[in-house]
Amino acid sequence: MAVAAKFREIGRKIVCVGRNYGAHAAELGNPIPEKPILFLKPTSSYLSEGKSIKIPKGCSSLHHEVELGVVIERTGSNIPETAVPDYIGGYVLALDMTARDFQDEAKKKGQPWTLAKGFDTSCPVSSFIPKDKVPNPQNIQLWLKVNGATKQDGNTKDMIFSIPTLVAYISQFFTLEPGDVILTGTPSGVGPTNPGDTIQCGLSDVVTMQFTVSK
Numbered sequence: 001m002a003v004a005a006k007f008r009e010i011g012r013k014i015v016c017v018g019r020n021y022g023a024h025a026a027e028l029g030n031p032i033p034e035k036p037i038l039f040l041k042p043t044s045s046y047l048s049e050g051k052s053i054k055i056p057k058g059c060s061s062l063h064h065e066v067e068l069g070v071v072i073e074r075t076g077s078n079i080p081e082t083a084v085p086d087y088i089g090g091y092v093l094a095l096d097m098t099a100r101d102f103q104d105e106a107k108k109k110g111q112p113w114t115l116a117k118g119f120d121t122s123c124p125v126s127s128f129i130p131k132d133k134v135p136n137p138q139n140i141q142l143w144l145k146v147n148g149a150t151k152q153d154g155n156t157k158d159m160i161f162s163i164p165t166l167v168a169y170i171s172q173f174f175t176l177e178p179g180d181v182i183l184t185g186t187p188s189g190v191g192p193t194n195p196g197d198t199i200q201c202g203l204s205d206v207v208t209m210q211f212t213v214s215k
């Protein structure tokens with residue numbers, strides 16, 4: 001049976017970091033984290049360009065969060081910070097689409113963020129960006145416009161925890177595997193999107209992407 005053969009196969013992961021930019025933590029009234037805040041998205045949430053972001057059933061506040069994604073190319077656990085560059089194959093530009101009303105309710109009740117963060121289409125991504133296209137991932141602009149108006153304009157230099165720190169930390173708990181993606185958190189300026197909106201975003205001018213939002 002196909003499923004019996006597959007059920008323990010190691011799959012790709014999307015590991016997300018929350019509140020990694022002080023200005024974003026502040027805009028939602030959250031404290032600066034003392035260690036990285038982690039959550040997961042299922043790979044069924046991936047969306048590539050040309051398809052539209054679907055507002056999940058019952059959500060009345062779907063927020064955009066533009067983020068730099070790190071793509072892992074080698075298996076590793078307990079990776080020392082100094083060795084992290086050897087484990088990175090490249091990058092993606094990603095949107096951590098968030099059902100903010102679901103997340104607010106979960107936060108109030110002390111429940112997990114899975115629904116708020118992991119629904120179908122919650123992870124729009126660019127095509128793979130080879131690492132030589134991003135010589136300094138810790139100093140690159142991340143921007144996002146909704147219907148042509150700039151909403152997010154940040155720089156990865158403002159991350160609280162750097163990429164090497166994040167990868168080393170995550171690998172103490174999760175074995176990282178080729179194809180895993182780490183979303184490194186969003187800069188400030190998150191906000192709601194509505195059916196019919198067009199979201200454009202970019203990693204400086206290295207890559208840009210565009211998605212529409214639909215019901």
Ligand SMILES: O=C([O-])CC(=O)C(=O)O
Pocket residue numbers: 016017018019020021024028065096098103184185186
């Ligand atoms: O939902 C949030 O505010 C946490 C998060 O994903 C981020 O900071 O990128």
Ligand SMILES: [Mg+2]
Pocket residue numbers: 016017018065067096185186
């Ligand atoms: Mg995020």
